[in-house]
Amino acid sequence: MSAKTVLIVDDEASIREMIAVALEMADYRVLEADSAQTAHAMVVDHQPDLLLLDWMMPGTSGIELARRLKRDETTAELPIILLTAKSEEDNKIQGLEAGAxxxxxxxxxxxxxxARLKAVLRRTTPRGVEEAVEVEGLVLDPASHRVSAHGSAVEIGPTEYRLLQFFMTHQERAYTRSQLLDQVWGGNVYVEERTVDVHIRRLRKALGDTHQHLIQTVRGTGYRFSAKG
Amino acid sequence: MSAKTVLIVDDEASIREMIAVALEMADYRVLEADSAQTAHAMVVDHQPDLLLLDWMMPGTSGIELARRLKRDETTAELPIILLTAKSEEDNKIQGLEAGAxxxxxxxxxxxxxxARLKAVLRRTTPRGVEEAVEVEGLVLDPASHRVSAHGSAVEIGPTEYRLLQFFMTHQERAYTRSQLLDQVWGGNVYVEERTVDVHIRRLRKALGDTHQHLIQTVRGTGYRFSAKG
DNA sequence: TGCTAATGTGACAGAGTTGTGACAGCAACC
DNA sequence: GGTTGCTGTCACAACTCTGTCACATTAGCA
Known part of the structure; x- marks a missing residue:
């Protein structure tokens, strides 16, 4: 699962900072804006996954921005969490009605x-439809998160699972180690390219004699998954 | 579809009367109660399909009753519509939080x-036909709200019950902790993901050696309920 | 054939995930 | 008020996975 991007909008830099630190520790990407105006532009440009919005700000208020975003087709889906001061509690309703x-x-x-951010993301991000893939009796089923060869279970670790899933949905094409690191490990990790070899090895081993020929070495380049010789 | 039964709870007879007439014209069966106490008893006795509940009443307030009903397993499914006076608008949130x-x-x-009553019924009624589920001698019966393994009772708490029910009606599919929180705890709770692990543990323990293999750990993802290895 | 670079392979320590028992807070019920 | 049962969280234990290394093997080429 790729990291979610959160846009923090607050005019106080110290609060933004505090929130940013917490979110980064929880593995979110963070963007910041100090006014509703810049926030609106950033939403359009960077398409964050969630908006953390201060209620009280100079100029266009947070609630105003929320209302505007929810009205616009292209941004209506963007989940919004409002930050309110204790004394403004009565405004909750207005906030919720504005679409927060x-x-x-x-x-x-x-x-x-x-925690609340997770909860909001959880209930607003739709689940993709995932269908099982099959090649020569080798089946990978994303729903049950299982792999089987001619019916019997194939035990593989998380990384090998992702690797196999990538291969089975991108057959007949050679990938460099670096491309595989990008696609399977995620763009911003630093690992040795040879690490790919090791996981390929593990995957082949798990697939056994009947299916390991599907993963082919492309000398000087990388690897390829193919049903053809 | 047979006529739905609506229980009206309000201390003012005139208001009950007015509502009753409207509902009867729209082909609902109507029950009335004039206090939270009698209402509670009637819910248990008559199992209405919906509760129309006045917020302000002498004695136990409406919200108190709502909260209690939603907490109790046997009545948690009962949809509730709160009646509030204009000046009490701030309480909407309390009301919704209480489970209305x-x-x-x-x-x-x-x-x-x-109109609103229909809307609420529409989105809450498809709580599927409640039939017992059975897997390898493990039986969960929603009607009696009981779980048994090869005939002998399995004692589990409410959360474990809901968890097991969800699993048994959604077999062969891996769920993340996050999804389980959504489905079993409800979308609006802020609970640590690891809490799921603990309840899984409790459930496994209660199921005992004969059945705990049904709940499988999917490393890096979450859990799955499956009769297959 | 022999040389070289690329890939295969087993082992291992550290990192990361999950299992588990204990505990405190809470509400329900005497 | 005390008791009981349930829940969420924590800290630590147990376990699995990961990335890296060192060395073995292979393919390609002169």
């Missing part, structure tokens, strides 16, 4: 923030 | 009432 998906009352703990 | 499915602000038109 949740609100958090200051002061809040970083943990609470991350 | 909708609220209507007095004064309201009979037509509006019926």
């Amino acid at each position: 998906d949740d609100y958090i009352t200051k002061p809040f703990s970083p943990r609470e923030l991350v | 499915d909708d609220y209507i602000t007095k004064p309201f038109s009979p037509r509006e009432l019926v």
